[in-house]
Amino acid sequence: MIQVREITKFYGKKAVVEKVSVNIHRGKITSFIGPNGAGKSTLLSMVSRLMDADTGEVLLDKSKVKNMKSNDFAKRVAILKQSNFMNVKLTIRELVSFGRFPHCKGRLHEEDERMVDQALEYMGLIDMQEAYLDELSGGQRQRAFIAMTIAQDTDYILLDEPLNNLDMKHSVQIMKILRQLVDDLGKTVVIVLHDINFASVYSDRIVALKNGKVVKDGVTNDIITSDSLREIYDMEIPIQQMKDCRICVYFNS
Amino acid sequence: MKKRYLITAVILLSFLSLFVGASRITPADLLDWRSEATEIFLISRFPRLVAILLAGAGMSIAGLIMQQLSRNKFVSPTTAGTLDATKLGILVSMLIFTNATLLEKMAVSFTFALLGTFLFMQILDRIKFKDAIFIPLVGLMFGSILSSITTFFAFKANVIQNMSAWLQGDFSMIMKGRYELLYISIPVLIITYLYANRFTVAGMGEDFSKNLGLAYKSIVNIGLVLVALITTTVVLTVGLIPFLGLIIPNIVSIFKGDHLQKTLPHTALLGAIFLLICDILGRIIIFPYEISISLMVGVIGSAIFLFLLFRGKAYA
Numbered sequence: 001m002i003q004v005r006e007i008t009k010f011y012g013k014k015a016v017v018e019k020v021s022v023n024i025h026r027g028k029i030t031s032f033i034g035p036n037g038a039g040k041s042t043l044l045s046m047v048s049r050l051m052d053a054d055t056g057e058v059l060l061d062k063s064k065v066k067n068m069k070s071n072d073f074a075k076r077v078a079i080l081k082q083s084n085f086m087n088v089k090l091t092i093r094e095l096v097s098f099g100r101f102p103h104c105k106g107r108l109h110e111e112d113e114r115m116v117d118q119a120l121e122y123m124g125l126i127d128m129q130e131a132y133l134d135e136l137s138g139g140q141r142q143r144a145f146i147a148m149t150i151a152q153d154t155d156y157i158l159l160d161e162p163l164n165n166l167d168m169k170h171s172v173q174i175m176k177i178l179r180q181l182v183d184d185l186g187k188t189v190v191i192v193l194h195d196i197n198f199a200s201v202y203s204d205r206i207v208a209l210k211n212g213k214v215v216k217d218g219v220t221n222d223i224i225t226s227d228s229l230r231e232i233y234d235m236e237i238p239i240q241q242m243k244d245c246r247i248c249v250y251f252n253s
Numbered sequence: 254m255k256k257r258y259l260i261t262a263v264i265l266l267s268f269l270s271l272f273v274g275a276s277r278i279t280p281a282d283l284l285d286w287r288s289e290a291t292e293i294f295l296i297s298r299f300p301r302l303v304a305i306l307l308a309g310a311g312m313s314i315a316g317l318i319m320q321q322l323s324r325n326k327f328v329s330p331t332t333a334g335t336l337d338a339t340k341l342g343i344l345v346s347m348l349i350f351t352n353a354t355l356l357e358k359m360a361v362s363f364t365f366a367l368l369g370t371f372l373f374m375q376i377l378d379r380i381k382f383k384d385a386i387f388i389p390l391v392g393l394m395f396g397s398i399l400s401s402i403t404t405f406f407a408f409k410a411n412v413i414q415n416m417s418a419w420l421q422g423d424f425s426m427i428m429k430g431r432y433e434l435l436y437i438s439i440p441v442l443i444i445t446y447l448y449a450n451r452f453t454v455a456g457m458g459e460d461f462s463k464n465l466g467l468a469y470k471s472i473v474n475i476g477l478v479l480v481a482l483i484t485t486t487v488v489l490t491v492g493l494i495p496f497l498g499l500i501i502p503n504i505v506s507i508f509k510g511d512h513l514q515k516t517l518p519h520t521a522l523l524g525a526i527f528l529l530i531c532d533i534l535g536r537i538i539i540f541p542y543e544i545s546i547s548l549m550v551g552v553i554g555s556a557i558f559l560f561l562l563f564r565g566k567a568y569a
Contacts, residue, residue: 050460074466081460087324088457089510098454101465106450106514132510152465 001026002047002156002188007056009042016042018212019056026155029182029189031199034209035233040192041160043209047190048079048158060156074102078149079158092136092144093129096120099151119150123177139170146177150185157181158190163198171195175202200224201245208232224248254508259522263306266529270305271298273533275541296429304424304432305532306525308491311438311483313524314445314517316498317505318476319370321456321513323377326506327389329498330370330484334396336495338369339481339488340416341403348410355434358489366481369399374477422492422547424532437486441479442521449513452476456511493547494528496554501527503561 002024009017017039024030024047032040045051047058049065058065060076078099096119100112108116120126123143133141142162149157159178163171179202181187193199199206199220206223208216215232216223223229224246229237237250271294272278278298282290316329323333330336342365346358353361373395377388407416445452454462455472462469487494501524502516509516528546531553535544 048464050463069466070463070468071466074464079460079464087326088453089506090453090512091510094510094512098450098457098465101450101454101467 001061002190003059003062004043004047005057005059007043007046007053007058009039009046009051010054016212017046017053020209020212020214021056022207022214022217024156024188024190025205026188027182027186028204029178029191029202030205030207031203032190032192032207032209033194033196033199033232034215037211038209039212040209044079044158044160044190044192045081048077049073050079050081071102074152074154076154077156077158078152078154080145080149080160080162082161082164087134089132089134091130091132092125092147093120095133095144096125096129096147096151099148099153102152115151115153119147122150123147137170138165139167139173142166142170142174143177146174150181154187156188156190160192161194162191163193163195171198178202196224196229196248196250200248221246254505254519254523256518256522259519259526262526263522263529266526266533267302267306270302270529270533273536274298297427300429300432301424301427301532304427304435304491305528307435307438308487308494309497309525309528310442310521311435311487311524312494312497313501313520313527314442315480315483317502317513317517317520318445318452318480319498320502320506321452321511322473322476323374323388324456324458325383325385325388326503327385327499328392329496329502330480331495331497331499332389332396333370333373333392334399335366335370335373335480335484336488336493337396337399337403339366339484340493341365341369341399342485343489344403344407344410344412344416347412347415348406355489359434359485362489363481363485366485367477370477370481374473421545422494422550423545424491425543425545427491432490434486435490438483441482445479446514446517448472448475449517453511453513456513491546495547495551496558497524497528497550500554500557500561504557 004020004022007017007020008015020043032044034040042051046053060068065073093116096116097108099119100108100115104112120129123146125143125147133144136144162174166174175198178189178191182189203220205218206216206220207214208223210232216228224239226237226239229235229248235250236253237248238253240247240249272280276293278290278294282288283294285291312330319328319330319333320326339362342362343358345365346353346361349361350357373392376391376395380388380391407413451467451472454465454467455469459469502520505516505520505523509519531549532546535546535549538544
């Protein structure tokens, strides 16, 4: 379990994340939702150590994240940021192999090669493993990056807006894969999402942020209600039940 | 671009380089150990060949590291102020120590090259508009500012003549006793190879590196030290060789991608080949005189550079 305790981050004098405490449960998908500028990405960056918190602390299975060695941390928590603007010409296989970097420092052993093969297989990328990243479509590239985190073999996978710039088909594909990672491989996934319907349909727990503070934190069904959403987004959002899914109809509210 | 073709080309061109020159030397002459030919061979031809190989491989690798770390295909010692900072360093060493030894010059200009490159990387960090063409333009401007400072003080101190000797890359002055500094680039190249994977990861950005548990900042700093070391040794022994660090890594990248562990040997070999060809041509065109290497590389290199630019930004 990842425990975030009273974490605060200032940009200049403005607190973008203020005294946030959240627990991230093992073996679940947790979605961070909230309006623009709520501090979702900043919170995720601090959990993954990309950014240092000004006050407060993050515990990973009871030990302080701050005191962990970077390499040990990289074996347990993987973070994918969407803003990775990449113009590096690497093949899919080379990229996925870098997922083994914390384990082998770039010298791939048999074990590492096997993990890379498995990750490629899992993401259905075996046939195109020699293709260069800059030749791929957005969805394929996103799959390649997720394959890399699978090869990194961490318990926790953190993703910052993984559906950005993806069409519906690829968005659904990526979310289904994340669901499988949790259900089949026992991973713990944390995602920053903009589309609340993806959060509603695919996640186990939802943490809602607003103005740098947690306004809601609980299992999905408790958060996806008109009352909670009004508090989060200041919008009147009717909820429709479609079989097992709750769909938020926010388009004309 | 197969490695074994490149190696064959290096060997053939090296052989050619050893036996082209104002005084005719044939392989047969070398059989007599005490002949004049052998002496010329050992004092001039062989050092020249080693210098070309090391400078060619070194400058190309320096460019490759810079492009990887700055994540811009048009950044190189020429376009990021490294060469100009080195020049300024040489001037300062000449002004401080009246008769600067090679080692003193080396130390001072290395410091300047390192500071200059570091400063450029800092500027790069602060630029919001990260356009592929814009960044090297900033680098060129930065280099020109350094260069004008150098010219100003060189003029004041009356050492312009002396300075310009360093401006032009020239292999004809390479002789036994004057090029050995270049051997520093051999361990530097080996270290670069050992760090190849780390540089590749660092080239994907700070967040990406941190995710893989890599100490991003220290890798970048190590890279800059290596670049400054290579540049300083080359400028001090041979002089400025423009464009080399720019075009060679780009050509290799187009064919072989950006995985440094795979592309480093190709980059080093192609750099050596390119410089060998330029040098041999320079020696043949107005035989028995020769055209300086910086002019040869400048002409051929800028043509290739323009070609790369027009090829489109796809590779930038």
